[in-house]
Amino acid sequence: MRIVILGTGAGGGLPQWNCGCAHCDAARDGRIPPMTQSSIAVSANGTDWALINASPDLRQQLSATPALWPGQLRGSPIRSVLVTNGDIDHVAGLLTLREGQVFDLFATPAIHDVLAANPMVSALAADKVARRPVVMDQPFQIAPGLQATLFAVPGKVPLYLEGDTVDTGLVGEQTVGVEFTANGRRVYYIPGCAHVPDWLAARISGADVLLFDGTLWTDDEMVRAGLGPKTGRRMGHVSVFGPEGSMAGLAGLTVGQRIYVHLNNSNPLVDPDSPQRAEAAAAGWQIAHDGMEITP
C-alpha cells in the first residue's frame, strides 16, 4: 500500500489567509513548513489511486504529486474520491474535479444528501461521476486491490448546517473513519473525531498505520490565543494532550506507525522545534507533513 499525505492542515491551512498568529507568520516567513488542507491519496498498486477528502487546495496538491498526474493526453490515475464528512475543507475540492473525468464518488448516504443539496456540486456530471452510497461497516473496493470500510466516529454535522443547538458527540453517518486493507496491511484514517471511546481504541489496535485527528494540542488553545471562541470539544475535535486527549486514549495500543493529521494552525505541533513535538515523539507519534509518503 502507498499513502501520500496531500494536505496536513485543518480547515484554513497554515498560513490561514486572515490569521497573523505566530505560527501563520512563521509559515509565511519560511521558518516552519506550510500546510495545505486535509486530504490523503491511497493506492494498493501505485497505479490506481483513491483520494480521501477533497480539500480546497486540491489543485495545488495534485500539481505537487507526480503519482497523480495524468500520464496521457487526457486522464487521471484517480479512480475514486471518498469524503469522510461534509466539512468545507473536505468537500470544496470536489469543484476542482469538474473537468469531465470519470471517477466514483463515495460517501455515506447522509453526506451524499448534503452534497446533492448544493446545486454547485452538480457540476460533477452524473454520467461521469457516479455517486456511490456506502453502507457503514461493509467493506467495498475503493480502487483496484484496495478495500475500504467506513465506520462512524464521534462527531457533528458540518459547521454550515449547525442549528441553534449542536450535538458534538453524534455517532452516525455524518463523520466517519476509514479502514483500508490491501496486501495484508491494515491502515486507519480518522481526520475528525470528537473523543476516543474504548471501542474505537480496540478497533484500531494492531493496525499497521494510524492517521488520526491532530487538530488541537489542548482543547482551549484557540480561546487562550485569542483566535476564536470555540473549544475543540465544540468543534468536534478531541485534543491531542490531556487526560481525555488522543495521546492518552490511544496509548498502549500496538500500532505500527501513529501519525497526526488535520492540524490546526493554532496547534504547537506545527512547529517542528516545539517542546510539544518532542513530547508527542516520546509518546510514539509522528506529525504528518505535506507530501509525506507512507508505505506500510
Ligand code: MLT
Ligand atoms: C473542522 O474540521 O472543524 C472543519 O474543517 C471546520 C470548517 O469547516 O472550517
Ligand code: MN
Ligand atoms: Mn476540518
Ligand code: ZN
Ligand atoms: Zn494563525
